[in-house]
Amino acid sequence: MSEYLKKLEQEKNRLELSVKRSQLSDSSKQRKERTRRLIQKGALLEKYFDSEHLSIDETEELLKMFSPYVNEKKPEKFKRKRT
Numbered sequence: 480m481s482e483y484l485k486k487l488e489q490e491k492n493r494l495e496l497s498v499k500r501s502q503l504s505d506s507s508k509q510r511k512e513r514t515r516r517l518i519q520k521g522a523l524l525e526k527y528f529d530s531e532h533l534s535i536d537e538t539e540e541l542l543k544m545f546s547p548y549v550n551e552k553k554p555e556k557f558k559r560k561r562t
Contacts, residue, residue: 525531530538 524538524542528541530541533541
């Protein structure tokens, strides 16, 4: 009986480790997707606003300047859906 319990305990530990690895893999994948999206959006920002020469603070200032206007005029299809 003791051997059986040891095997069950080992199997339990193996499954717990597998679940933990899976969760870490999922969060890593989500971080990579977010990073990729941020890089792409930053590239679009530089392309359309000709902002390569601006510092981070200057870019933020520029975006703050236009943010109210853009959000006000944004078509419905681009607005965040509230749930």
